[in-house]
Amino acid sequence: MCIICASPKGAPQPTTAQVKTMFAHNPHGAGYMVARNGRVEIHKGFMVLDDLLRQLDQEQFTPDDVVVYHFRISTQAGGLPSMTHPFPLTAAIENCEKLDLTCSVGVAHNGIIHMTSNGSKRFSDTAIFISRYMSHIIRHQKDLHDEALLEVLEELTRSKLAILDKSGYLATVGPFIREENGLLFSNTSYREITFRGVKNSFRKGGQLQWEL
Numbered sequence: 001m002c003i004i005c006a007s008p009k010g011a012p013q014p015t016t017a018q019v020k021t022m023f024a025h026n027p028h029g030a031g032y033m034v035a036r037n038g039r040v041e042i043h044k045g046f047m048v049l050d051d052l053l054r055q056l057d058q059e060q061f062t063p064d065d066v067v068v069y070h071f072r073i074s075t076q077a078g079g080l081p082s083m084t085h086p087f088p089l090t091a092a093i094e095n096c097e098k099l100d101l102t103c104s105v106g107v108a109h110n111g112i113i114h115m116t117s118n119g120s121k122r123f124s125d126t127a128i129f130i131s132r133y134m135s136h137i138i139r140h141q142k143d144l145h146d147e148a149l150l151e152v153l154e155e156l157t158r159s160k161l162a163i164l165d166k167s168g169y170l171a172t173v174g175p176f177i178r179e180e181n182g183l184l185f186s187n188t189s190y191r192e193i194t195f196r197g198v199k200n201s202f203r204k205g206g207q208l209q210w211e212l
Contacts, residue, residue: 002110004162004186005069011182025189026071029084033106035066035168040106045081045099066168070108083124093131110186111159144171160186
């Protein structure tokens with residue numbers, strides 16, 4: 001189902017431990033987008049954790065940078081690097097396959113969009129939705145400030161979206177978790193799962209039991 005992590009202006013970036021946890025829980029590739037210098041830069045297709053960590057280390061993000069990260073679990077089109085997120089907001093679906101690009105608006109998605117889940121082997125439900133529908137709903141940057149249009153997106157997708165424009169304005173669709181430091185997460189798969197005080201586990205009568 002994927003996870004989105006967004007760092008609004010003034011918020012820190014996710015820790016290395018959080019990046020590792022999100023990648024481990026959503027292992028079908030990662031990407032990120034950042035708004036700076038009057039454009040949105042997208043870099044994606046990271047299928048190996050170490051490649052992503054090296055790239056992020058080179059970025060040297062500042063508190064003024066608005067950054068959106070995405071870690072994918074594939075539901076359509078397999079584990080193609082081209083279908084990792086984020087995507088540009090575009091009506092030309094081929095642009096969604098580019099791994100490094102600049103655009104005016106970028107999109108990351110968490111969920112399954114049933115209306116565009118058509119079994120395509122090349123394009124994900126997200127890429128199809130962006131090119132076929134979303135690009136005609138969000139036509140100008142000011143539309144990201146229109147709550148009615150964002151509600152339409154939520155109604156159509158039944159999902160969560162992070163939409164970033166070249167000015168650094170970040171719009172979210174659907175409920176996000178906001179941490180005290182300002183970081184936003186679309187679900188809890190950034191949290192490391194630990195079992196305290198558990199010594200062992202065993203099966204008894206077909207049921208998994210814990211020995212404390």
